[in-house]
Amino acid sequence: MLLTLTLILTLAAFAADWIHFRRQRRRGTPARRVLIGWALATDALPLVSALVGAVSRDNSPALMTLYMWLIWAWIVTVIPRLLYYVFHFLKLRRTGVALAALLTLFLVWGTTLGRTRIRVNRVEICSDRIPAVFDGFRFVQFSDAHVGALVRPERELTRLADTINALHPDAVFFTGDLVNIRSAELDAQTMALLQRIEGPVWSVTGNHDVGTYIHDSIRFPADVEARTVVERQRAMGWCVLEDTTVYLRRGGDSISLTGISFDPALRKRRHDRHLPADNLPEIYAGVPESSYNITLVHLPQLWELVTAAGRGDLTLSGHVHSMQFKIRPWGRGWSPARWIYDRWSGRYDEGRHTLYINDGTGYVAYPMRLGAWPEVTLFTLKRCE
Structure with a gap:
């Protein structure tokens, strides 16, 4: 079940990025290449986590910490980006940027005070x-x-x-x-x-x-x-x-x-x-x-x-x-x-x-x-x- 969910999340993120970048008119610019590389790297984080687990003999505390932060990095980088894509598609680019930024701040809050304040x-x-x-x-x-x-x-x-x-x-x-x-x-x-x-x-x-x-x-x-x-x-x-x-x-x-x-x-x-x-x-x-x-x-x-x-x-x-x-x-x-x-x-x-x-x-x-x-x-x- 976990592996299936991992594959679904990874493929959904890849698909969203492919649709978004394919719709852009600018092609081949250095900035575009950097953005595409960054998007592909962050999309693949759940898959990287699953592969590390598959080749590891044991799930040591250090390895579990690595899993945890890989999933965190995927959440913080990919979820706000997907939200931005929705508003960009609706031609509300500035709204999308603002909401994605607010969501990122909320996720950071959840990682700091939200995680520790009892x-x-x-x-x-x-x-x-x-x-x-x-x-x-x-x-x-x-x-x-x-x-x-x-x-x-x-x-x-x-x-x-x-x-x-x-x-x-x-x-x-x-x-x-x-x-x-x-x-x-x-x-x-x-x-x-x-x-x-x-x-x-x-x-x-x-x-x-x-x-x-x-x-x-x-x-x-x-x-x-x-x-x-x-x-x-x-x-x-x-x-x-x-x-x-x-x-x-x-x-x-x-x-x-x-x-x-x-x-x-x-x-x-x-x-x-x-x-x-x-x-x-x-x-x-x-x-x-x-x-x-x-x-x-x-x-x-x-x-x-x-x-x-x-x-x-x-x-x-x-x-x-x-x-x-x-x-x-x-x-x-x-x-x-x-x-x-x-x-x-x-x-x-x-x-x-x-x-x-x-x-x-x-x-x-x-x-x-x-x-x-x-x-x-x-x-x-x-x-x-």
């Missing part, structure tokens, strides 16, 4: 199932850190920890994709930065945490990588919930917290609208139905199965990132993620059940966020009679 969203959850002693209980959710893809990890993870700590939550929940490709991304420096997050942290694994994206599976077996990611989180003092439930106690009462691990068997189906989860009865075994339940699960598509099991008064997920692009003039806004997922960002309510999909703080594929800003979510539980 937004804190505040959500209040009301339910008569919340024990009275948990009225006012505050916790933070963050997700999809993808630490191996961060451009400036020390600065970005410090900002993340400072943002969370400034909220003084009673608990912190992380909903998967801590690393981008492999466990080595959680080196001593990165672990120390993440340990700056104060208070108890509970987490679950996501599809990027289980080692299945590593090309050299001989040297880096997926099961070993997945186990190492979990072990290093625990070494940081985080409680990793692997298909299990714990109880958060306050006063003489409690609420249940269930964590569902990412199943490596779902790797190729991670973007499907509907997914299987045959192990839910075992995961929730022994959890009283009367207990207010918070479920952490990376994939939001599992929400329907969680609620069908009578659990997940509040389900927290990540995974989607809103595809790092969101137009938000109203409410949830719009993202191409809507073409893939039934539920893709923010809050969804059905009866007594609530799903919240956090847009994450990291990034994959390209180091940019446009509208889908990095998110930390502060929840407050309220008992409503």
Whole structure:
């Protein structure tokens, strides 16, 4: 699928350039030759990325960084140019130049402040199932850190920890994709930065945490990588919930917290609208139905199965990132993620059940966020009679 999309993007850009330059009257000038060469070189960036990946033995962190910046360069150089072509064809050349320049500035914004400035969203959850002693209980959710893809990890993870700590939550929940490709991304420096997050942290694994994206599976077996990611989180003092439930106690009462691990068997189906989860009865075994339940699960598509099991008064997920692009003039806004997922960002309510999909703080594929800003979510539980 990725290779097909790469070929489509490359061919579409080539075709647009060919049509544009063929319509020009000036032929053979030095400036024209330079422009054509520049256009062909930038059009080919996705193809270059795919070819580098095809001949590489492994997708090391350095190689993944190269991929990311090649795709970024294609976006920043080709997309504004295509916008200009549209207006040039309509004989609105100056308008096209202005809009292409504005789009370029917006893309640069998304690569700088848009990529790194964390937004804190505040959500209040009301339910008569919340024990009275948990009225006012505050916790933070963050997700999809993808630490191996961060451009400036020390600065970005410090900002993340400072943002969370400034909220003084009673608990912190992380909903998967801590690393981008492999466990080595959680080196001593990165672990120390993440340990700056104060208070108890509970987490679950996501599809990027289980080692299945590593090309050299001989040297880096997926099961070993997945186990190492979990072990290093625990070494940081985080409680990793692997298909299990714990109880958060306050006063003489409690609420249940269930964590569902990412199943490596779902790797190729991670973007499907509907997914299987045959192990839910075992995961929730022994959890009283009367207990207010918070479920952490990376994939939001599992929400329907969680609620069908009578659990997940509040389900927290990540995974989607809103595809790092969101137009938000109203409410949830719009993202191409809507073409893939039934539920893709923010809050969804059905009866007594609530799903919240956090847009994450990291990034994959390209180091940019446009509208889908990095998110930390502060929840407050309220008992409503």
